[in-house]
Amino acid sequence: MKIAIASDHGGLRIKEEIKALLDELKLSYEDFGCQCEDSVDYPDYALPVAQRVASGEFDRGILICGTGIGMSIAANKIKGIRCALAHDTFSAQATREHNDSNVLAMGERVIGPGLARDIARIWLQTEFLGGRHQRRIEKVSDMENQL
Numbered sequence: 001m002k003i004a005i006a007s008d009h010g011g012l013r014i015k016e017e018i019k020a021l022l023d024e025l026k027l028s029y030e031d032f033g034c035q036c037e038d039s040v041d042y043p044d045y046a047l048p049v050a051q052r053v054a055s056g057e058f059d060r061g062i063l064i065c066g067t068g069i070g071m072s073i074a075a076n077k078i079k080g081i082r083c084a085l086a087h088d089t090f091s092a093q094a095t096r097e098h099n100d101s102n103v104l105a106m107g108e109r110v111i112g113p114g115l116a117r118d119i120a121r122i123w124l125q126t127e128f129l130g131g132r133h134q135r136r137i138e139k140v141s142d143m144e145n146q147l
Helices: 009-024 043-055 069-075 089-097 113-125 132-146
Strands: 002-007 028-031 060-065 083-085 103-107
Touching: 002 009, 002 043, 009 028, 009 060, 009 103, 009 113, 043 060, 043 069, 043 103, 060 069, 060 113, 069 083, 069 103, 083 089, 089 113, 103 113
Parallel strands: 002 028, 002 060, 060 103, 083 103
Antiparallel strands: none
16 A cells, blocks of 8 residues: 655644554555645645545545644545545544545644554554445545536
8 A cells, every 4th residue: 555645834743653653554655745844835735645646646645734624625625535534543444434535634733643643543454345335435426527
């Protein structure tokens, strides 16, 4: 599995924790920034991750900002992206099983590094259940195609 990861300045510390987790899980990843604590604009970092996941270059993406909200909104503007904001392990599992989310967003100012690692691990290791959930994903894709 190939992972695209990025953060803005508000998610830099958690991003480093998640990169360490990806190393532990022996998952391939590319870091699309940012690398500083100076204020930057989250859409500039959400866009390359979302585009590369949507194109199939990467299997999944992880985005971190202060709350995760901005990153999730920006990523979901890209056709084919199902970015889920998760701040608990139940949501991380459910969004993979039911929604086949392909991008995870988290907020560093909302959760700590230990919980962020747990959320990311569960999200990365949970498979989509398909079945009745596939029908719903197809409806969402149809909505995108109508725009």
